[in-house]
Amino acid sequence: MAALFESRRHADDADQRREYVRYLARQRGPMIHALMLVATLAYAVAAIASTFIRSSALPLPLRLAPLLPLLLVAVTARRASEPRHLSLLALLCVLLLEGGINLNSIGSVHGGSGVMPGLLLPVASSVIWLARWDFLCAMALCALGPLPMLLIGDIDHTQVVQYLVYMCIAIMLSTVLRAFMARTLFAQFQLEQQLRERANTDDLTGLLLRNRFLELARRTLRELHQQQRPACLLYLDADHFKLLNDNHGHAAGDAALVALSRVLRGQARGTDLLARIGGEEFALLLPGLDLAQACRRAELLRQTVRQVERPDGPLTISVGVAACHLPHESIEALLARADQAMREAKREGRDRVISSRHPAAEQVN
Numbered sequence: 346m347a348a349l350f351e352s353r354r355h356a357d358d359a360d361q362r363r364e365y366v367r368y369l370a371r372q373r374g375p376m377i378h379a380l381m382l383v384a385t386l387a388y389a390v391a392a393i394a395s396t397f398i399r400s401s402a403l404p405l406p407l408r409l410a411p412l413l414p415l416l417l418v419a420v421t422a423r424r425a426s427e428p429r430h431l432s433l434l435a436l437l438c439v440l441l442l443e444g445g446i447n448l449n450s451i452g453s454v455h456g457g458s459g460v461m462p463g464l465l466l467p468v469a470s471s472v473i474w475l476a477r478w479d480f481l482c483a484m485a486l487c488a489l490g491p492l493p494m495l496l497i498g499d500i501d502h503t504q505v506v507q508y509l510v511y512m513c514i515a516i517m518l519s520t521v522l523r524a525f526m527a528r529t530l531f532a533q534f535q536l537e538q539q540l541r542e543r544a545n546t547d548d549l550t551g552l553l554l555r556n557r558f559l560e561l562a563r564r565t566l567r568e569l570h571q572q573q574r575p576a577c578l579l580y581l582d583a584d585h586f587k588l589l590n591d592n593h594g595h596a597a598g599d600a601a602l603v604a605l606s607r608v609l610r611g612q613a614r615g616t617d618l619l620a621r622i623g624g625e626e627f628a629l630l631l632p633g634l635d636l637a638q639a640c641r642r643a644e645l646l647r648q649t650v651r652q653v654e655r656p657d658g659p660l661t662i663s664v665g666v667a668a669c670h671l672p673h674e675s676i677e678a679l680l681a682r683a684d685q686a687m688r689e690a691k692r693e694g695r696d697r698v699i700s701s702r703h704p705a706a707e708q709v710n
């Protein structure tokens with residue numbers, strides 16, 4: 346049992362981490378794109394400016410060769426939404442910049458100073474890495490990138506040591522910046538998640554609220570249409586609820602709502618979508634069920650709910666059932682038809698299931 350809880354906790358953690366990385370990608374995508382454009386522009390300016398400062402063995406057009414791939418990477422990053430793709434593109438950008446820095450240093454009399462711009466990369470890019478693996482790869486690239494030039498170029502030992510010391514400092518700064526940024530962003534992500542959950546969930550019953558239900562149901566109906574599967578909706582309303590409140594107080598009414606939602610949740614399958622859409626009104630979307638199956642489920646629910654005792658007798662519900670006419674019927678229209686059938690059940694005497702098969706609604710029980 347403990348192992349089961351442990352593995353579920355790990356799965357939840359992994360889900361949350363994945364969600365967090367997607368959140369980061371959404372938040373930072375535009376910044377990553379902007380930084381790539383700035384890096385491309387900075388590379389062009391530095392390469393052109395260096396022709397006036399120091400000699401190079403390579404002509405300017407060759408040294409500007411990384412510009413086109415850098416631009417392509419930046420443009421692709423603008424469209425990328427997958428975190429992994431963004432990370433790979435950012436790493437490619439660093440690789441191209443490192444290649445460019447090496448190109449610009451070939452044959453330079455002051456090769457050592459040519460690789461110095463590479464020291465900016467760890468700090469400048471510290472905020473763009475979405476995970477630990479891409480950060481580590483990036484730091485390794487930054488540290489090792491200019492080493493070929495430093496080792497084979499005409500550079501003295503002092504410059505190599507100076508470069509290594511500065512690079513260590515840059516990587517340490519970058520690590521601290523990233524760690525604090527990641528901590529702040531994770532706290533913000535968790536807070537936003539909590540706020541979103543509270544905004545979507547009913548405090549009393551813990552069920553989804555109307556707007557979130559509509560949003561999720563819309564998505565589910567779209568998927569069901571693609572899979573060519575049916576769907577039905579139950580609209581459930583507690584009977585004579587005002588009487589319960591008036592005669593026994595709102596606390597008794599609240600307790601009945603909690604008991605009712607517990608029964609509904611207990612009877613719902615993993616794929617069903619259950620919500621409290623009004624005071625004592627609930628909706629249950631049943632993916633994959635046709636009208637006959639949905640009516641049977643509704644009838645079973647009605648009977649199970651009856652086992653809950655209110656202070657003045659059994660808790661009863663009136664249920665309207667509607668089958669979705671995919672693909673044209675919206676969730677709002679489906680809800681309205683199920684609501685209409687539920688009202689019909691109220692008129693017929695309550696504590697019953699009515700389906701909205703045709704205008705003269707058909708009674709099931």
Ligand SMILES: Nc1nc2c(ncn2[C@@H]2O[C@H](COP(=O)(O)OP(=O)(O)OP(=O)(O)O)[C@@H](O)[C@H]2O)c(=O)[nH]1
Nearest residue numbers: 583584585586587588590595596598599624625691
């Ligand atoms: N205790 C409690 N009562 C609520 C809550 N939300 C809505 N209600 C009450 O639910 C009652 C609904 O009353 P009506 O719409 O007249 O319906 P009803 O009395 O159930 O009558 P029928 O639906 O026709 O059977 C109202 O008295 C609302 O105040 C809630 O969260 N807690």
